[in-house]
Amino acid sequence: MKWLGRIFLALIVVALVASGAFVLFKRRIGETLFAHAVEENVGRDRAAELPDGLHVYMCGTGAPMPDPNRAGACLAVLAGQRAFVFDVGSGSVRVLGRMGFPMQRLERVYLTHLHSDHFDGLGELMLQAWVGGGRDTPLPIAGPPGVSEVVDGFNHAYRIDSGYRIAHHGVEIANPAGYGGMAEEIAPPPPAGQVVFQDGDLSITAVPVSHAPVDHAYAYIVRYKDRAVAISGDTTYNDNFVAAANGVDVMFHEALNEEMVAQIGAQAQASGQRAFAKIMSDIPGYHTPPRDAARAAEAAHARELILYHVIPPMPGAILYDAYLGDAPRAFSGRMRIGEDGMLVSLPAGLREISVTQAVR
Ligand SMILES: [Zn+2]
Numbered sequence: 001m002k003w004l005g006r007i008f009l010a011l012i013v014v015a016l017v018a019s020g021a022f023v024l025f026k027r028r029i030g031e032t033l034f035a036h037a038v039e040e041n042v043g044r045d046r047a048a049e050l051p052d053g054l055h056v057y058m059c060g061t062g063a064p065m066p067d068p069n070r071a072g073a074c075l076a077v078l079a080g081q082r083a084f085v086f087d088v089g090s091g092s093v094r095v096l097g098r099m100g101f102p103m104q105r106l107e108r109v110y111l112t113h114l115h116s117d118h119f120d121g122l123g124e125l126m127l128q129a130w131v132g133g134g135r136d137t138p139l140p141i142a143g144p145p146g147v148s149e150v151v152d153g154f155n156h157a158y159r160i161d162s163g164y165r166i167a168h169h170g171v172e173i174a175n176p177a178g179y180g181g182m183a184e185e186i187a188p189p190p191p192a193g194q195v196v197f198q199d200g201d202l203s204i205t206a207v208p209v210s211h212a213p214v215d216h217a218y219a220y221i222v223r224y225k226d227r228a229v230a231i232s233g234d235t236t237y238n239d240n241f242v243a244a245a246n247g248v249d250v251m252f253h254e255a256l257n258e259e260m261v262a263q264i265g266a267q268a269q270a271s272g273q274r275a276f277a278k279i280m281s282d283i284p285g286y287h288t289p290p291r292d293a294a295r296a297a298e299a300a301h302a303r304e305l306i307l308y309h310v311i312p313p314m315p316g317a318i319l320y321d322a323y324l325g326d327a328p329r330a331f332s333g334r335m336r337i338g339e340d341g342m343l344v345s346l347p348a349g350l351r352e353i354s355v356t357q358a359v360r
């Protein structure tokens with residue numbers, strides 16, 4: 001047994017030396033890792049490395065309730081090398097930054113509706129597009145009637161900050177002509193939808209959906225070459241959306257689990273939180289349960305369904321099966337719950353749908 005004791009002793013010595021070396025060189029290791037990360041990421045145009053096609057950056061898969069893993073509603077689309085953002089909830093611009101979204105190629109923002117959880121990241125996006133993206137014209141922000149009031153408000157709120165940026169970085173970097181946003185109102189489209197952007201083989205269609213008491217809520221369908229995605233925005237199950245989304249590769253649909261929200265509401269009521277309980281009883285009426293999102297994807301013959309604007313928050317994937325319940329049975333394609341940092345890629349000319357976790 002003597003040899004066993006020696007081996008044990010040797011192992012302890014090795015462990016002590018290794019941990020001692022780690023403590024001793026911790027600073028050096030950190031410096032090396034940081035230098036490597038800078039070399040890998042700064043100045044790299046990750047979007048340019050993607051194949052020609054449609055790419056959807058899942059920049060915000062959450063809703064207004066606080067969620068440690070999900071920013072507010074946001075999907076960004078790269079069509080070829082042209083970039084668009086659909087809704088910009090709080091925290092989502094930082095997800096875009098981490099994903100390497102090409103802010104310098106951002107052409108336009110589309111808002112689905114004017115609930116604040118869909119635009120409360122707009123100030124940050126306008127600033128990033130202006131200074132980081134080197135704009136020399138204001139960022140176009142398209143949305144339903146009322147969008148001018150929202151954009152004017154952000155322009156006003158960021159005016160003082162813009163002066164500081166110009167003074168600090170100079171007009172070559174922060175060109176005053178590129179500051180802020182420029183509202184573009186999209187008139188309520190007919191039930192079948194209206195093309196709001198068309199250029200060559202890229203088109204964007206706005207479709208009216210149902211989110212009362214919100215006056216105007218739009219879904220968007222993006223088509224590029226032979227690939228297409230549908231973005232529901234906030235809505236109940238909606239026939240217009242299903243019809244307009246016919247045959248898309250991927251449907252992105254909002255979702256609310258009614259049973260889970262009811263449980264939260266009952267607990268809030270029991271503990272005397274009347275306002276919170278009332279909100280929990282109100283919201284299922286204008287959102288879509290997972291089984292209806294599955295029905296919508298099936299009726300639209302979508303190939304894949306990804307849920308976003310997920311209510312209530314789910315701290316971990318362990319809850320996903322409970323959240324989905326029987327919903328996946330209503331859809332013959334693949335159904336999944338979206339997460340921030342996912343990149344959904346549809347290369348042109350192929351049938352492939354690749355979903356990767358670009359960042360966590
Ligand atoms: Zn809404």
Ligand SMILES: [Zn+2]
Binds near residue numbers: 063064073309
């Ligand atoms: Zn919402």
